[in-house]
Amino acid sequence: MAGGQTLVPLLNFRLAAPSILVDINEIEGLDGIELRDDGLNLGALVRWHQIEASRTIQAANPLLSEAIKHIAHYQIRNRGTWAGSCAHADPAAEFPAVAIVSGARFGVYSTRQRRTIEAHDFFVGSLTTVLEPDEILTDVTFPAWPAGRRWAFEEFSLRPGDFAIAGVATLIDGLGDAVSCRLVCFGVGEKPSRLTNAEGIIASEGLARNAIARAAAAAAVEVDAQTDIHASADYRHALVEVLVERTVLCAAGLESPQ
Amino acid sequence: MSNVRIKVSVNGNVVEHAVESRLTAVDFLRHELRLTGTHVGCEHGVCGACTVIVEGKAVRSCLMFAAQLDGKQVVTVEGLSPEDGELSPLQAAFHKHHALQCGFCTPGMLATAHAFLLEESAPTAERVRDVISGNICRCTGYVGIVDAILEASSHYRKPS
16 A cells, blocks of 8 residues: 555445555655656655656656646645556556656566566556556656657546546657657546557648547547446547547647647 | 554644554544544545644545554644634634534645645635645535635745
C-alpha cells in the first residue's frame, strides 16, 4: 500500500481482504523527484500534490503537470501516489496514459529480480498489470522532453475530479514532412491505448485541419470502447473523435485549450 | 487484537496507544480518543466529512490506518480553536456567513480550509471552489462556505 486512496475503500467495503498488507510509506528513498541523464525520475511514493507543485516537472514534462489537475480532489491528491494508480490500473486513470504517450519506463522490484517495463507493455486490462504478486513498482522514468515538442491534454468527465468518461493525451514532434504525433486515449476501453491509425494519418498527411479531422475519425473507429452506467460505447467513440481533433488542433497551435 | 503500538501527536497532545492494525484513523480518533468532532460519512474517500490534517496536509482519515499515524502530527476540528472556547477566525467566518445547515460536513470543511489557507492564503474564489469540491455538503450549498473561506483567508496572511 502506498497512498491507499483506492485500496482502503476496497478494504472498507470488504471487497478485498488480504491476509497481509505491506505499507511502503515509511521506506526511505522512494519519494524523490529527480532529473537524471536518462530523464525525469519519480519514486513510487511521490504524491499527486508533489507533482502538481513541482517546477522541475512543469519544466521537464508539462503534459504531466497538466494531467495531474484532473486527478480526483485536493484531499485525495494530498495522499494518493502515481505508483498506486498504475498498480491499480483503472482504465480511467490519467497517469498511465501520460506514461504511455511519453514512452515512460517503470522500475519494478522483487527479491528475485529488478526489471524495467515499458509503460506501453505494463497495462494488460482493466485493473490488471504485468506485475507478479511479489513485485512492487519502485520508480518511473520519463525520457527527456525533446526541444520543440508540442502537447495537449483533454478529458471529459461529468464533474471536475470525477472519473474520465474519455480522455486523450497528445504529443507532436517535428515540423513539416518530419512531423510525428503520439496519441493515447483513456477511460474508453479496458486500458489506455495508442491510437496508431490516427497517428499514421498525421505522420503522412501533416497538420492541416482536414488531415486532423481524418485522423480524429480514424481514432474513433480504431478504439475499443466500453459501455457502462456513465456512457455507451457509441458515445465514447464520438468523444474520442472530438478529443483527438481538439487536442491535435491545440497542440498544433490552431486552437486554444478549452 | 491490539498489536501495533503508536505514539501520535493529536492537537498538540502526545498520546500512546495500542491499536489493531486494521483500525482506521477516523475510528481511532472517534472511538479510542473520543474526538467525535471528526465525522464518518461514506467511508470510501468521497464525501470529505472525515477530513483531518496529518503533517500539515488535509487528508481522508477513513482512508488511513491508525498505525500509519505513528510519529505523525494530527490536527482535528477540535484543535482549530483555542481551549477557552473562542471560535477561530475561520470558524467565526463560517458562523457569520451561515456556511452550514445540518453541520455534518462542517468538521471536514474546516479541516480542509484550515490546511489549505495555511498553504495558500490569498486564493481566488475559483480555487476555493476547486479545493472544497472534495467536501460534499448536501444541505446549504457552497456560496456561504466559499465566502467564509475567502473572508477568513486574510487571517492566514503574514503581515507584510
